[in-house]
Amino acid sequence: MNLLSKSLCAALLSIAGVASSAHAAVQIVGTRVVYPAAEREVTVRVLNSGNAPRLIQAWADSGDDHETAETSKAPFLINPPLSRIDAGKGQTFRLMFNGAPVPQDRESVYWLNIVEIPTRPDAKSGADNYLQFAVRTRIKIFYRPTTLSGDPASAATQLTWKATQRDGKVALTCTNGSAYNVSMGDVHLKGAANRDNVTGGGMCPAKGSETFLLDGADTGTVAYSVIDDYGAMKERESPYTR
Incomplete structure (x- = not known):
């Protein structure tokens, strides 16, 4: 072995x-x-x-x-x-x-x-x-853990998003205040013209943050798909601050 x-x-x-x-x-x-x-x-x-x-x-x-x-x-x-x-x-x-x-x-x-x-x-x-x-x-x-409060299914509703500029692209930071990790199948700026260049997704960790470097115009809205415990995806949109 x-x-x-x-x-x-x-x-x-x-x-x-x-x-x-x-x-x-x-x-x-x-x-x-x-x-x-x-x-x-x-x-x-x-x-x-x-x-x-x-x-x-x-x-x-x-x-x-x-x-x-x-x-x-x-x-x-x-x-x-x-x-x-x-x-x-x-x-x-x-x-x-x-x-x-x-x-x-x-x-x-x-x-x-x-x-x-x-x-x-x-x-x-x-x-x-x-x-x-x-x-x-x-x-x-x-x-x-059994001690966690809240609900994993609603953890995505607690995400906040903030945008900055990096290398000519929008760097979008997701902050997760919940005790549950939020997995995403896709993250992109709403209305992005070139969907081939959007991120393949990732995860916003529990009580942590993650930054996604995205192509497209700074529209003020991020679109993403949240993956639940069973692997099903739900599409969501959220505003972000600058």
Whole structure:
């Protein structure tokens, strides 16, 4: 397992030849993990939609994508940490909080890593030269203390926005006074002519702030899509100050 983690950390790929094709076959059920502090564990389902078995390694990190299973600073244990999923089958991972001290006045954010490694082509297939990729997927883990006040569904209503200029663009700072993180699928200035250049989204952290550098005219209104606990998006608009 140490050897596996080191090789994944280096490049997340293994080369054995000169020609091949690769694609992700393993999919996580859901776009995020919400971990209520009162729960003993939370389960995460992973499916192999490919036509061959996959070796899966799972671990949590603290936000540094260079952390491996061995160097992780996240307060979670995942069982099983290493497994094989046959084609068309699934695997349930158990995510358990280890009791480490974390803030109790807001949600904390960590990341779940799922790495899939395809099996080596059968010698009978004649694939003497091939390129083999290990594909990593990361989704957020929201650790939610039981002491939090308010409602995660209404956290977006507490956001405030302020604009400044930076490098000829509008730098829009979002401040979140709630105890819940607000994830966004898209953030842009209302009426932006070139939607190809708008930000891909992000997150305004609980009791914190985040700045988005946006293209478009300074219209006084920001449009954004808020992602809820289930991965659904709701479009919102808000005025901002200067």
